[in-house]
Amino acid sequence: MRTERDLLGSYQIDDDAYYGVHSARARENFPLSGRRLHPELVKALAMVKQAAARANRDAGLLPPEKAEAIEKACAEIAAGGFSDQFITDALQGGAGTSANMNANEVIANRAIELLGGKKGDYTLVHPIDDVNRSQSTNDVFPTAVRVAAIRMLKPVSEGFARLQTALQEKEEAFSCVLKIGRTELQDAVPITLGQEFGAWAQAVARDRWRLYKVEERLRQVNLGGTAVGTGLNAPRAYVFAAAEHLRELTGLGLARAEDPIDPTQNCDVFAEVSGLLKAAAVNLAKIAGDLRLLSSGPRAGFGEIHLPAMQAGSSIMPGKVNPVIPEAVTQAAYQIMADDLAVTLAAQAGNLELNAFLPLIAKNLLEMLDLMRQAVFIFTKKCVAGIEPDRARCAALAEQSPSLAAALIDHIGYDAASRIAKDCLHTGKTVRQALLEDGRFTPEEIDRLLDPIAMTSGRG
Incomplete structure (x- = not known):
């Protein structure tokens, strides 16, 4: 076990764990849905962190060796690695702070390993000072x-x-x-x-x-806005570089919000x-x-x-x-x-x-x-x-329905068509049979009146 500390005190973390004290406290505090962060969200967080590391390197805020280790760790997570280390519940207080800290800690500890150190040695790579540099949970x-x-x-x-x-x-x-x-x-x-x-x-x-x-x-992102969107603690060079690097990493048409x-x-x-x-x-x-x-x-x-x-x-x-x-x-x-x-x-x-x-x-x-x-x-x-x-069932039900009498309205009027429909309902006859018995139309005329194409094509 290793001992990690935050403002609330010390906490024992398993030596093999890539997450740290902030993630562990969140796991204790929010046993809500039983579901962890969505895998696509974890990958997206890693890509955001990778873009930020590149931008911090470009702005001279991170040494190249440290930035490279952070980037490699982010790339591994974005490819699906270390998914079991994202332990916070999907539902959590703090507007996503626990999810952000979970990502910071896993990335930092993997970067520490890549630099030859032991997990928890935050003098090599710090979850907040390095991985979260120029950022806030809120962007x-x-x-x-x-x-x-x-x-x-x-x-x-x-x-x-x-x-x-x-x-x-x-x-x-x-x-x-x-x-x-x-x-x-x-x-x-x-x-x-x-x-x-x-x-x-x-x-x-x-x-x-x-x-x-x-x-x-969805393409308008607030990366670089930090806590409330004003960009506090995010140098101008970082802000524009971060959005550009994220666009390159994701292949998406992202743009910094106006x-x-x-x-x-x-x-x-x-x-x-x-x-x-x-x-x-x-x-x-x-x-x-x-x-x-x-x-x-x-x-x-x-x-x-x-x-x-x-x-x-x-x-x-x-x-x-x-x-x-x-x-x-x-x-x-x-x-x-x-x-x-x-x-x-x-x-x-x-x-x-x-x-x-x-x-x-x-x-x-x-x-x-x-x-x-x-x-x-x-x-x-x-x-x-x-x-x-x-097909046979469709045809039979259509032929038997008294509603076919609607096709007669323009030829014999609504009232007469209604009488035919009522007669069909009571006797079980089809509209075709009722018209034949009525005698006012020849079989050929009935065929035209009840023509399926005319009744369904708007050309009746």
Whole structure:
């Protein structure tokens, strides 16, 4: 064991640990969610620290040998190393100070090793004086959250692109499958199955575009603003170099905020991203619900489409297969909606120059991105791509529906069309049969009146 000290006194740390006293106290103080910092946030923190080390070296604030050791340690963490040493809970007091100190300590102790020293010998590399030089939690942590969110947004947007493509492929494949439309779960006028899929594809396309574009608002970082955005203790040469080095390290189009005070205290951009994820979750849940309805049965429901069978559906009913993928996606969507509320509340809860609840924003936002990426992936691969129509069932239900009488309104008037629909409901006749018995139209005229193309293409 080694002894480390802070302003509260001494603390015993395991000799093998790369974290130090600040991390250990945080672990004791915040046993809340049971979840550690998101791996992407840890990587982003390491990249921020690496950029800062380079900028401090360029500004003459760190000796080259020390800066190089810090950089190497950061690169190892950014590549996924030492993840077990980030021990603080994702939820923590202090606006992310514990997460920042956890990073400082792990980086410092690894740099000490690289310089040939023993962990805990902070005369070689100090977690605050060296690793955290020219920085504050209040510019490091928000910047890292932005970097992590941008890196995670891209695969989410790409996932929606693939889902959009899958839906559009079904739109084309099912373009001639006539079925009955439904409003308020009651028979409505005819529609094609392809048109239903096309409408879903349009909704997903909007989600894809919105999530792609929102990245632009995340690119403005407050690195160099230090405690409140004014840049206290951050030399001008460091401030501009840090943002440039971070842009190079991440490969992202990051830029120093015009007014670093703004992103230090205001978290509306995170609420915006969260809100767009919520909107996308709304569409996913709606589409998943529609697929469950259309596939319900197989005998006593709509039964108009067949979803891929993924697993046995019951421990007591042989042969039962449930729509488990839409159900799972719906649950993911609901969780994302719930997470958005937490992000919203945390974003508005900041006071004056800082938002103390950024750890909650980071936890929920990054988990939302993870969940959305996975939900869209399985929805596309294990559900949408394998959907097949029951053409005969679609045609039969459409032919039997009294709602086809709506196509007659322009020819015989609403009241007469209503009488035909009522007659069909009471007798079980189809609209076609009722018209033949009515005698006012020839079979050829009835064919034209009930032409599926005319009824679904806007050319009726």
